Amino acid sequence: MSRSDPVHNRILSLGEEEAALLSYPEETLVGIIRDVGFACDGCGRCCTASYNGHVFLLDRDLPYLQNNHPETLIPAPDFEYADQHGTLYVSGYALRVQEGGRCVFLTRENRCRIYENRFSICRIYPYMLHREPDDEGIVDWRQIAGVGDHGEYHLPIDEGEAATIAEEVKNYELAFIRHQIGFWEAIARSFDEQNLRHVRKIYDQALRRFRKGEPVKVMVYTGGSFEEHIVGIEEYRGFSSP
Numbered sequence: 001m002s003r004s005d006p007v008h009n010r011i012l013s014l015g016e017e018e019a020a021l022l023s024y025p026e027e028t029l030v031g032i033i034r035d036v037g038f039a040c041d042g043c044g045r046c047c048t049a050s051y052n053g054h055v056f057l058l059d060r061d062l063p064y065l066q067n068n069h070p071e072t073l074i075p076a077p078d079f080e081y082a083d084q085h086g087t088l089y090v091s092g093y094a095l096r097v098q099e100g101g102r103c104v105f106l107t108r109e110n111r112c113r114i115y116e117n118r119f120s121i122c123r124i125y126p127y128m129l130h131r132e133p134d135d136e137g138i139v140d141w142r143q144i145a146g147v148g149d150h151g152e153y154h155l156p157i158d159e160g161e162a163a164t165i166a167e168e169v170k171n172y173e174l175a176f177i178r179h180q181i182g183f184w185e186a187i188a189r190s191f192d193e194q195n196l197r198h199v200r201k202i203y204d205q206a207l208r209r210f211r212k213g214e215p216v217k218v219m220v221y222t223g224g225s226f227e228e229h230i231v232g233i234e235e236y237r238g239f240s241s242p
């Protein structure tokens, strides 16, 4: 892997994100959480693909699903890479959606059917702590998702509760970044060992075949290695991608 390799650069930039996150002052996040004073009003929007895309699952979220609802797991919809044979690669699993892009666990009354066992991202939402561009492309730290679009605001949150939320958010974002670093490191290792290479044209062709209804092979990163799946577009009904 050379220094100009895109995978190497991706790992480097994720490492920078990790360092920035580690040095982000937790008291700033606590202040923002208290200032926004968010409370869920049960509108259910955050649990739909049209509003939030897919629910990405960390490895720690998987045992509950594998033991209780294995049929709800799919390779995450944003296939990220391909080798020269047209096999696609993605960094983890996601939850299926039901009709209308609603999470498979969202009831008609907009309640979570498995609330006590909900997943890492569901537990911290709408809080977040990462840098991303806004509508004008300005990259900065974002701490609350969809402010003004859902829920209620300016409700009192005491210091202790805000500190607990801030700690959970930071832990989640660190776990997510480290998972992504693990994925790209595994890509680098396995491409090197198996003499594979990423060819943009073949990646585009594989996605086109998939969108036309042809099943494709997808390698899903989990637990430090890859699991193989053959998937078809019908499993992704309700998502806007892939």
Ligand code: SF4
Pocket: 046, 047, 055, 103, 104, 105, 106, 107, 111, 112, 113, 114, 115, 118, 119, 122
């Ligand atoms: S698991 Fe529950 S909280 Fe998470 S997206 Fe689905 S319905 Fe919402």
